[in-house]
Amino acid sequence: xxxxxxxxxxxxxxxxxxxxxxxxxxxxxxxxxxxxxxxxxxxxxxxxxxxxxxxxxxxxxxxxxxxxxxxxxxxxxxxxxxxxxxxxxxxxxxxxxxxxxxxxxxxxxxxxxxxxxxxxxxxxxxxxxxxxxxxxxxxxxxxxxxxxxxxxxxxxxxxxxxxxxxxxxxxxxxxxxxxxxxxxxxxxxxxxxxxxxxxxxxxxxxxxxxxxxxxxxxxxxxxxxxxxxxxxxxxxxxxxxxxxxxxxxxxxxxxxxxxxxxxxxxxxxxxxxxxxxxxxxxxxxxxxxxxxxxxxx
Numbered sequence: 001x002x003x004x005x006x007x008x009x010x011x012x013x014x015x016x017x018x019x020x021x022x023x024x025x026x027x028x029x030x031x032x033x034x035x036x037x038x039x040x041x042x043x044x045x046x047x048x049x050x051x052x053x054x055x056x057x058x059x060x061x062x063x064x065x066x067x068x069x070x071x072x073x074x075x076x077x078x079x080x081x082x083x084x085x086x087x088x089x090x091x092x093x094x095x096x097x098x099x100x101x102x103x104x105x106x107x108x109x110x111x112x113x114x115x116x117x118x119x120x121x122x123x124x125x126x127x128x129x130x131x132x133x134x135x136x137x138x139x140x141x142x143x144x145x146x147x148x149x150x151x152x153x154x155x156x157x158x159x160x161x162x163x164x165x166x167x168x169x170x171x172x173x174x175x176x177x178x179x180x181x182x183x184x185x186x187x188x189x190x191x192x193x194x195x196x197x198x199x200x201x202x203x204x205x206x207x208x209x210x211x212x213x214x215x216x217x218x219x220x221x222x223x224x225x226x227x228x229x230x231x232x233x234x235x236x237x238x239x240x241x242x243x244x245x246x247x248x249x250x251x252x253x254x255x256x257x258x259x260x261x262x263x264x265x266x267x268x269x270x271x272x273x274x275x276x277x278x279x280x281x282x283x284x285x286x287x288x289x290x291x292x293x294x295x296x297x
Contacts, residue, residue, distance in 0.1 A: 024059060090122070114138045145221065178211050237292065
């Protein structure tokens, strides 16, 4: 059985990123996988099960919290800059390179949802990675966000972005909203019942998760279009794991990005919505990723 350690490494600006490091049994060095959570979550949002399965099959696995979230340091808390998260993720790769248990020539990356989008950017631009898994990835924040906010709701959201900008220019703190809420009177990033269940599952609050995110994180997400990088991941092997009824990031957007990706690539379609790979379809999603890493690392 794999051993799990609490570790930390330094990122840009002197920020300590904290992580779980899973070490498999047996002599090394071992191939390794670096993982991170999605939008406004923590490592405790479903990642431990994947990491344990990978580690039990011979991989060193590093699962870090993004800055400003969970156990990691960083201010402004609950603020998301996707490009900063990508820069920090490179430091995770560097940390793995320096571990004596790791074969630095065999490092892969697994990302899901928002970090599934990051996986495409990193897969295209980080030459130390040898295989990539992108699960239910964020592809085009503008299109996906526009589908969720239409008409008066979209107008109100755009006005809130402007008001937040003016407030910050006047010296006020950035506005905060809920990550998830089923109360229509409460500003929130997501209202889908499946999102509410996923984010408020037992465990993450004990690990430091709070149902809070900056409003400007939503604006940054709408400017983020990582799908354009899918065509540039090759020649690294790229696995897309796509939900057939992805109501959050869009099944059609993921399939369009997959079509643009070059070989070697593979597509696994799973039934259900955006959050089902973590629980209901965990066996299939984790088996697909594990097989990919066993084949290519």
